[in-house]
Amino acid sequence: MKKLIFCLIAFLTICISCVGQSKTKSEIIGEPKIIIDNNSMISEEFEASARFPFNFTITVAADYVNVVSTDCWTVNVRVYFNTEQGSILMANQNVNVGSGCPQGRISNDSSVKCPTKEYKGDLIIENKDSYEYCLIELLEDENIYKVYERIKIEYIKRNLK
Numbered sequence: 001m002k003k004l005i006f007c008l009i010a011f012l013t014i015c016i017s018c019v020g021q022s023k024t025k026s027e028i029i030g031e032p033k034i035i036i037d038n039n040s041m042i043s044e045e046f047e048a049s050a051r052f053p054f055n056f057t058i059t060v061a062a063d064y065v066n067v068v069s070t071d072c073w074t075v076n077v078r079v080y081f082n083t084e085q086g087s088i089l090m091a092n093q094n095v096n097v098g099s100g101c102p103q104g105r106i107s108n109d110s111s112v113k114c115p116t117k118e119y120k121g122d123l124i125i126e127n128k129d130s131y132e133y134c135l136i137e138l139l140e141d142e143n144i145y146k147v148y149e150r151i152k153i154e155y156i157k158r159n160l161k
Contacts, residue, residue, distance in 0.1 A: 032044045032045070032046040032147060034147070034150060034151060034154065036154065039063060039064035040061070040062070040063045040064075041061065041062050041063075041151045041154065041155070042059060042060070042061040042062075043059055043060045043061070043147045043151070044059070045057035045058065045059050045082050046058055046059075046143060046147065047143065048141050048143055048144065049141050049142045049143045049144075051140065051141050051142065054081065056081050056082055056083045057081075057082045058079060058080065058081060058082065058143070058144060059079070059080040059082055059087065060077065060078070060079055060080075060144060060147045060148055060151060061077075061078045061080065062075050062076060062077045062078070062148075062151045062152075062155070063075065063076045064155065065094055067159075068096055068098075068100075068101060068102075069100050069101070069102075070100050071098045071099045071100030071101075072096055072097070072098040072099075072100040072101035072102075073096070073097055073098055073155060073156070073159055074094050074095070074096055074097075074125070075094065075095050075097055075151075075152070075155055076092070076093075076094050076095075077091075077092075077093060077094070077095050077135055077148060077151075078091065078092045079091040079092075079133070079135065079138045079144060088132075089131060090131060090132045090133050090138065091131050091132070091133045091134060091135040091137070091138050092127065092129065092131055092135070093114060093124050093125060093126075093127045093134070093135040094124075094125040094127075095122050095123065095124050095125065095135070095152075096122065096123040096125065097122055097152045097155060097156060098156055098159075101122075101123055102123070103118070103123075112126045112127070112128060113127075113130055113134065114126055114127045114131075114134035114135065114136070117136055119136050119139060120139075120145075122152070124136050
């Protein structure tokens, strides 16, 4: 009887752990690697270009927020600086991505540190929270922009299906 109970508990434990693992299927693409888990993406750490001679690595993360219209999605984009003490959030803004996004929306609100601006066809939405940088400043680094662009293209590809 004890063996039967032990086997039943062991069997249930294995089944539960297998089911739990199958719910979160991560995918890894490109270099630097971008880890995709459902509607969240995060890059592995990478170096900034010579434009920003930082003494630490950078990580770009993004999460799906909502659908704006056909072929337009809002994605929250965050840039972290990684030091020996840990990761520091340096920029955090929502961005409208896709070919169906409204164009020409620019904020003239001088009280906002990071106003709404277009950048290379994407609408970076104002952020009233205060971070060290506005997202648009960090996207001027070619390495950060390349990772952002890969994440953006991956979101668009996945939402067009």
